[in-house]
Amino acid sequence: MLQVSIYRYNPETDSAPYMQEYQLDTQGRDLMVLNVLEMLKAEDTTLAFRRSCREGVCGSDGMNMNGKNGLACITSISDVVKDNKLVLRPLPGLPVVRDLVVDMGLFYKQYERIQPYLQNDEPAPAIERLQSPEDRDKLDGLYECILCACCSTSCPSFWWNPDKFVGPAGLLQSYRFLADSRDTATRERLAELEDPFSVFRCRGIMNCVAVCPKGLNPTRAIGKIRDMLLANAT
């Protein structure tokens, strides 16, 4: 029997959050953590968590599993379970709505702040804006972000200043457009980030890299933005 301990909080009935213990017979199968949650929810329908694609694409089931952020649908229990125990908590650092569901408002706000869309002041051509294969390759490792928030909610700098530090997810996307040969708003984008908090609160802790379920490297992107900011300043 797998011992599962889950963070529970229902704002309508609970004065404080608590950990609830469950037991699950996995019949020796190496289930995904999301399978475990679905099986428990079939018995206890009050358990709340987000999920949709169940294949690591939609990014809705980010949570903290035995101390590490990740997507429940692509994390097998053999990857995280120690001593037959699985502890599930909501993503750290964001307000909890209910159980494993967090309020992503601050996270999205930082994403919107970096204006995550192509900006080009030249008139749009009839078909499309072209890009060389080499320039296109520069976007690999940047565009694949699925906004699951595993990185930003594992980042101590984001925990401390979620309203002022853009956080690894937002900065990765910021660099995705700074690095895009078709985007002409580089100067404005950098000006928007030029303050002590937006970028420079990153301390290179690299928790973001350690947890990213898509294997992306926000710290490297943040380093590149710093280089651009410094080059811009001199």
Added chain:
Amino acid sequence: MHTLYQNNLKNNTTFLNEWFAVDLVKNANGDVVGCIAMCIETGEVVHVKSKATVMATGGAGRIYASTTNALINTGDGIGMALRAGFPMQDMEMWQFHPTGIYGAGVLVTEGCRGEGGYLVNKDGERFMERYAPNAKDLAGRDVVARSMVMEILEGRGCGENGDHVFLKLDHLGDEVLNKRLPGISELSKIFAHVDPVNAPIPVVPTCHYMMGGIPTNVHGQAIMQDADGNDRIVNGLFACGEAACVSVHGANRLGGNSLLDLVVFGRAAGMFIEGALNEGIDYLDASESDIDAAMKRMTRWNESSGGESVAALKTELQSIMQNSFGVFRQEEHMQEGVKKLADLRGRIAEAHLVDKSGAFNTARVEALELDNLMEVAEATAIAALERKESRGAHSRYDYPDRDDTNWLKHSMYFPTEKRVGKRDVNFKPKTVDTFEPKIRTY
């Protein structure tokens, strides 16, 4: 999808994130004047008034036990339209993708076979050479899916239970796999515990796409039929994407063509509505009783006090659909399936929502989704039973041939009478000279 979201941010679109649309509000004239929607975070329920309601709710693959679709693909828009009494078109046409990862249902792209991968049975035989000597593994999805099922039924399936086949990619080499098929190795390692560089991926035909849906014209306007069987536009209701049936796919979608539904007809619907709004249209009124009618289902769940669980009923529905309305279909099995669904409908109408709380109550969402699954499943089942031929994705043992005399037609399912009618296929020009329909041979 991210690009779409990003461009909506650019254009300051107002999102109601994590709101769940429950039912359409229809006025006495039969016009759609908005919907009832629930804020998932708080449980608050409101009537959203609208001049134009667009169903962009995607597919409903979750009516089957094995599907590549996300857990939320429960056909919510189709369910809403059916409950409002609007007809559905070609609901018997469900595409089964040949290569869902065995056990998980996760999709392995057709590109794998495009790049030179192929399917083998337990003897290591490349069996598609027998079924389609020319096109082989690149024959239409329905042909490949049926061939796979034939191999399995005839005892040449792989694995302990002989219930899947293998997709062989190892001969392509590391570089092709990583450069041309990004993500496939990752998916395979995670969900099949297999590295395709070394070993084949276990795959099985898996429900993938709903060719049918809300019938629309090229502007995305929903269509119904009047008493004489003529098309009539439904005021205020639009659909696009998989939920719609403009019918660019006929009975059998080709890979990549879902983008037509999205990029071409999604855009067309948007532009048409923009034009209509600029010309100025008024909000149509709904009476208290119109709104009460749309609230009925929500109220039913909230007042439920006993009965079966949502999860168990959903599993049963998926199993009926998988067994009686899957890759191959047959009269008796389908009749039995339709009976079982009728019984299930009665039980779902008395099922129990245990958790009545407001804040982020996903149990309530799943209960509401179950009603939608029920609507989609029944429309599929009754339409499939009625179409007495084989065409595209609809394949019957008892009627193995295509019957253009009687069935070169759309099916129209009318939910109020649970009746299936026909609608002319829109060939323009009204002849089929340019593309003579004929038996496919590969």
